[in-house]
Amino acid sequence: MDIVVIGGGAAGMMAAVAAAGAESSAASGNQVFLIEKNEKLGKKLFITGKGRCNVTNACEVEDFFQNVMEHAKFLYSAVYGFDNRAVMDFFENAGCPLKVERGQRVFPKSDHSSDIIRALERELGRLGVHVLLNTEVRRLRTIPVENGAEAGSSKGGKKKLTCRAGISAIELYDRRTRRKSEMNADRLIVATGGCSYVLTGSTGDGYRFAAECGHSIIPTMPALVPFAVKEDWCHALQGLSLKNVQVSVELDGRQIYNDFGEMLFTHYGVSGPLILSASSHYVHQPGRAGNGTARLLIDLKPALTQEQLDKRILREFDENKNKQFKNVINSLFPAKLVPVMPVLAKIDAGKRVNEITREERERFVRTIKCMELTITGVRDYDEAVITKGGVATSEVSSSTMESRLVRGLYFAGEVLDLDALTGGFNLQIAWSTGYLAGISAAC
Numbered sequence: 321m322d323i324v325v326i327g328g329g330a331a332g333m334m335a336a337v338a339a340a341g342a343e344s345s346a347a348s349g350n351q352v353f354l355i356e357k358n359e360k361l362g363k364k365l366f367i368t369g370k371g372r373c374n375v376t377n378a379c380e381v382e383d384f385f386q387n388v389m390e391h392a393k394f395l396y397s398a399v400y401g402f403d404n405r406a407v408m409d410f411f412e413n414a415g416c417p418l419k420v421e422r423g424q425r426v427f428p429k430s431d432h433s434s435d436i437i438r439a440l441e442r443e444l445g446r447l448g449v450h451v452l453l454n455t456e457v458r459r460l461r462t463i464p465v466e467n468g469a470e471a472g473s474s475k476g477g478k479k480k481l482t483c484r485a486g487i488s489a490i491e492l493y494d495r496r497t498r499r500k501s502e503m504n505a506d507r508l509i510v511a512t513g514g515c516s517y518v519l520t521g522s523t524g525d526g527y528r529f530a531a532e533c534g535h536s537i538i539p540t541m542p543a544l545v546p547f548a549v550k551e552d553w554c555h556a557l558q559g560l561s562l563k564n565v566q567v568s569v570e571l572d573g574r575q576i577y578n579d580f581g582e583m584l585f586t587h588y589g590v591s592g593p594l595i596l597s598a599s600s601h602y603v604h605q606p607g608r609a610g611n612g613t614a615r616l617l618i619d620l621k622p623a624l625t626q627e628q629l630d631k632r633i634l635r636e637f638d639e640n641k642n643k644q645f646k647n648v649i650n651s652l653f654p655a656k657l658v659p660v661m662p663v664l665a666k667i668d669a670g671k672r673v674n675e676i677t678r679e680e681r682e683r684f685v686r687t688i689k690c691m692e693l694t695i696t697g698v699r700d701y702d703e704a705v706i707t708k709g710g711v712a713t714s715e716v717s718s719s720t721m722e723s724r725l726v727r728g729l730y731f732a733g734e735v736l737d738l739d740a741l742t743g744g745f746n747l748q749i750a751w752s753t754g755y756l757a758g759i760s761a762a763c
């Protein structure tokens with residue numbers, strides 16, 4: 321049997337390794353092909369974790385599901401079948417030692433994502449997977465229902481699913497010779513990724529393949545992505561990184577996110593770990609407006625209550641009575657914030673502190689505790705760590721990753737309507753679904 325995997329990313333490489341390593345493959349002489357349109361495997365993997373690859377998270381498996389934004393239940397079989405411990409064992413056994421860092425994030429000991437790719441390549445070679453680089457899959461051919469020997473129908477979700485008989489072939493395009501060709505496939509695993517960071521090869525082809533096979537595609541959106549904001553004063557703060565701040569997001573007055581950590585001001589708005597997580601909660605809100613009703617609130621001094629902060633400021637004012645406001649507050653903030661804070665608090669920066677009224681001081685305290693920004697939307701796919709949406713999970717079997725519509729067609733990784741928060745959870749989704757698709761296809 322010929323098992324073809326489209327996409328040499330995390331999910332595709334793992335699927336090919338699992339398919340080729342399955343006992344059934346050894347017994348029945350399955351041939352496994354891994355097709356990648358780039359000149360090398362794992363281009364996106366290479367840039368993960370800022371080049372260090374946060375390969376998974378060493379948390380309890382139950383905590384893993386807490387970090388999945390939607391359809392966590394769909395992942396139960398995949399994750400319990402090949403969990404974070406299994407992933408760690410896999411890489412350690414494949415010659416890539418790992419280490420666990422803050423937040424249970426797992427990285428290669430070498431801090432080089434290339435070592436994760438090399439480990440996978442070694443396994444692909446050891447198991448005799450045929451890797452075809454520079455080869456783009458242009459189209460899938462399915463056997464339509466009327467010609468299909470085993471055509472039938474099944475129910476899944478609300479939609480009545482019509483099952484096609486299966487996959488017959490795929491159309492290929494060799495990017496070096498510019499030649500087109502065709503390849504037979506008894507089983508086909510689509511692991512083409514999402515739409516983010518298009519230069520890594522994520523051009524959303526899998527959504528088209530799936531749609532052409534009759535699958536529903538949940539509309540895609542960039543996720544784990546910076547926010548664009550309305551306020552112009554942000555430009556002055558470009559490059560400023562704030563550690564230990566508290567960030568919350570309100571949508572139509574309802575809090576949808578609140579956490580503590582690090583953020584960054586950019587030329588268009590805000591980014592950094594807290595903001596990326598906040599954005600995933602934002603894009604998962606059905607009523608997300610993007611028209612000025614979403615607010616980002618930043619507490620610059622979360623360790624102090626309003627009263628404690630007021631006392632601290634009063635002390636500063638008492639010690640520096642005759643100094644100008646702008647010269648007193650520079651002990652409270654990083655330099656870039658100093659000219660911005662008086663403007664936001666509507667206090668004359670040149671005023672002597674002994675002339676500042678109680679009302680002004682209280683307004684200043686409120687500004688520090690609640691710096692407000694208007695979210696106008698999220699930035700584009702090219703800045704997004706992950707793509708929200710994709711192949712509807714209701715039309716894919718969670719116990720095998722096989723399509724409920726087309727026999728012999730499987731999906732794995734980001735092409736599915738699955739996304740998670742940062743911390744190694746998205747790669748865990750790719751490893752687990754890739755592994756399950758691989759062993760299922762080999763049966």
Ligand SMILES: Cc1cc2nc3c(=O)[nH]c(=O)nc-3n(C[C@H](O)[C@H](O)[C@H](O)COP(=O)(O)OP(=O)(O)OC[C@H]3O[C@@H](n4cnc5c(N)ncnc54)[C@H](O)[C@@H]3O)c2cc1C
Pocket residue numbers: 326327328329330331332355356357358361362363364365367368369370373374375376455456457458511512513514516517520521522523524525526704705706732733734735743744745746747748750
């Ligand atoms: C900057 C950045 C940093 C990240 N860091 C982390 C991290 O540290 N930890 C973490 O858990 N997650 C991280 N992620 C997310 C993680 O990279 C993805 O979840 C993961 O790569 C998805 O794997 P995949 O195999 O589904 O897709 P991909 O890795 O995108 O692989 C898909 C492959 O399919 C190929 N392909 C597409 N179409 C075709 C076609 N028609 N024919 C042939 N080949 C095709 C592509 O070229 C690509 O190589 C990061 C993402 C980004 C953008």
